[in-house]
Amino acid sequence: MNADPPLMDDPDPRATVEEWDPRRPRRPEDELVMHLERDQLVVATSQPVPPAVLSARVRAGLWALRVFVVLVSLMVIYTFAYQLH
Amino acid sequence: MATTDTAVSPGLALPPLTDEDVARSHDRSRVHDARVHRKRWRLLWLLVGPGILAMLGENDGPSMIAYASDGAEYGLGFFVPFIPLLFAMAFVCQEMCMRIGAVTHRGYGELVLQRYGRVWGWFGAGDLTLTNFVTLIAEFVAIRVGLAYFHLGSGVAVALGLALVAFTLSGGRYWRWERIVLGMALFNGLFLVAAILVKPDVGSVVDALDFTPFPGGSFNTLLLLLASTIGATVTPWMIFFQQSASADKGMTPSDISHGRYDTAAGAALAAIFGVGALIAGAALLTHGGAGIQGFAGAGFPEALKQVAGGAAGTVFALGLIEAGAVAILTISASTAYAAGECVGVSHSFNSSPRSAIVFYAANVGIALLAAVVILIPGAPLLSIALNANVLATVLLPVSLVFMLMLANDRGLMGPWANRLSTNAVGITVISFVGLCGAAYGIDSFLLSTHLIS
Numbered sequence: 001m002n003a004d005p006p007l008m009d010d011p012d013p014r015a016t017v018e019e020w021d022p023r024r025p026r027r028p029e030d031e032l033v034m035h036l037e038r039d040q041l042v043v044a045t046s047q048p049v050p051p052a053v054l055s056a057r058v059r060a061g062l063w064a065l066r067v068f069v070v071l072v073s074l075m076v077i078y079t080f081a082y083q084l085h
Numbered sequence: 086m087a088t089t090d091t092a093v094s095p096g097l098a099l100p101p102l103t104d105e106d107v108a109r110s111h112d113r114s115r116v117h118d119a120r121v122h123r124k125r126w127r128l129l130w131l132l133v134g135p136g137i138l139a140m141l142g143e144n145d146g147p148s149m150i151a152y153a154s155d156g157a158e159y160g161l162g163f164f165v166p167f168i169p170l171l172f173a174m175a176f177v178c179q180e181m182c183m184r185i186g187a188v189t190h191r192g193y194g195e196l197v198l199q200r201y202g203r204v205w206g207w208f209g210a211g212d213l214t215l216t217n218f219v220t221l222i223a224e225f226v227a228i229r230v231g232l233a234y235f236h237l238g239s240g241v242a243v244a245l246g247l248a249l250v251a252f253t254l255s256g257g258r259y260w261r262w263e264r265i266v267l268g269m270a271l272f273n274g275l276f277l278v279a280a281i282l283v284k285p286d287v288g289s290v291v292d293a294l295d296f297t298p299f300p301g302g303s304f305n306t307l308l309l310l311l312a313s314t315i316g317a318t319v320t321p322w323m324i325f326f327q328q329s330a331s332a333d334k335g336m337t338p339s340d341i342s343h344g345r346y347d348t349a350a351g352a353a354l355a356a357i358f359g360v361g362a363l364i365a366g367a368a369l370l371t372h373g374g375a376g377i378q379g380f381a382g383a384g385f386p387e388a389l390k391q392v393a394g395g396a397a398g399t400v401f402a403l404g405l406i407e408a409g410a411v412a413i414l415t416i417s418a419s420t421a422y423a424a425g426e427c428v429g430v431s432h433s434f435n436s437s438p439r440s441a442i443v444f445y446a447a448n449v450g451i452a453l454l455a456a457v458v459i460l461i462p463g464a465p466l467l468s469i470a471l472n473a474n475v476l477a478t479v480l481l482p483v484s485l486v487f488m489l490m491l492a493n494d495r496g497l498m499g500p501w502a503n504r505l506s507t508n509a510v511g512i513t514v515i516s517f518v519g520l521c522g523a524a525y526g527i528d529s530f531l532l533s534t535h536l537i538s
Binding site: 044 | 101102103105106107109110113114116117189190191195196199200201202205208332335337431465476479480482483486490494496497522523526527529530532533534
């Protein structure tokens with residue numbers, strides 16, 4: 001790189017911390033950013049976390065939660081509409 | 086994610102920085118300076134915010150009217166210890182949110198979406214948007230009630246709420262937004278002043294600490310009372326807000342103990358001010374308090390003026406305006422965080438409106454929509470406001486379950502994952518809230534379909 005890169009509004013989310021050129025000239029804000037954790041930078045938080053691996057028991061529990069939510073929500077919406085009427 | 090990194094090492098190459106990184110690094114450098122020079126009070130001052138804002142934000146207009154209604158209808162018994170108990174439960178939940186935000190540097194919405202799939206992620210965001218929208222309508226109604234005491238109408242309530250949202254968003258810095266809202270939130274203490282002005286019998290307040298007398302009435306009334314009081318204390322927006330705000334503030338695992346102080350202080354203040362509203366309302370118990378419609382006209386402030394004098398009425402009215410205004414800011418912010426996180430775009434007060442369009446648009450948009458509703462002639466505002474807390478309670482268990490799962494996720498949290506004792510308390514809280522919400526939903530449904538009477 002020949003010049004200081006400008007501050008980025010929209011960093012490439014595919015880029016990782018390891019990909020930056022160590023020969024790049026230092027910028028004035030580099031001193032300040034030392035106080036941030038490496039995984040706190042926007043370029044790091046833009047990377048999605050991997051999906052959780054759930055056991056069969058947890059998956060069954062989440063399905064039960066879906067059924068609970070649908071049933072109770074329908075009841076509340078009906079009651080709310082009934083009260084409005 | 087949990088990491089062994091402590092800070093960006095000067096020996097390593099630096100990634101490109103966004104405006105958001107630079108703004109956050111300014112805040113973190115002050116925290117670093119206070120920590121290095123052992124300035125304990127300054128460190129506390131710098132790190133408090135999300136916890137107090139979540140708790141005092143939940144002491145919103147509808148909640149304070151709900152507490153005053155409880156006092157006016159049932160007196161002090163049961164509720165004086167029940168409100169602090171609920172805030173202790175809220176502390177358990179909010180401490181987990183703060184910890185997850187500080188360790189992962191990510192908001193609740195994006196973690197649920199990425200970790201547990203799009204269905205749950207979007208359900209959480211949809212649930213939040215719906216309950217936030219309904220709650221925001223109730224906040225504008227609460228401001229209108231306060232303003233009605235000063236003979237001002239809905240138009241002023243709308244203008245005030247929207248002007249505050251625009252003003253607090255104008256700085257482009259999380260720190261500025263947080264400090265302005267924090268300064269406003271401390272005026273929640275007006276409810277304590279109102280309680281003092283009604284000159285309560287201290288003995289009867291102390292006597293009420295034994296949870297008696299238990300409120301009477303039908304089973305459905307009791308469930309509504311429990312559901313609406315729980316809904317006034319623990320809500321989905323608090324979970325989204327505190328986790329995202331902790332991440333936006335730049336908190337790290339080394340700040341977790343201060344995050345706990347912040348959350349505990351918020352819970353204590355909210356409980357004290359909530360009991361203040363209850364005591365002020367209880368002054369109306371023997372003066373037809375049960376018949377007061379808290380969301381109609383000037384409601385409680387006007388009634389307090391008749392019973393306890395103009396000062397009590399004025400302070401209560403100002404308290405309602407403050408409670409509604411602060412909640413509009415925090416609830417709109419939680420909606421904005423959720424929208425940005427789920428869409429996968431910039432979601433920080435440290436970003437400029439140009440680089441975080443979705444975040445700022447959601448923040449202003451939901452407040453604007455709620456404001457429009459209260460200007461519609463004949464809109465069923467009373468019914469909406471009364472059901473807002475109950476709806477939030479019924480949908481709350483889903484948010485709490487995922488919060489508990491995230492706090493136990495060792496892949497994300499590493500050594501900061503929940504301990505066995507935290508899980509025991511957390512599961513008890515979720516079960517209690519879930520049972521109350523579900524029981525109310527089912528009982529009301531059976532009553533309205535005349536399957537029971």
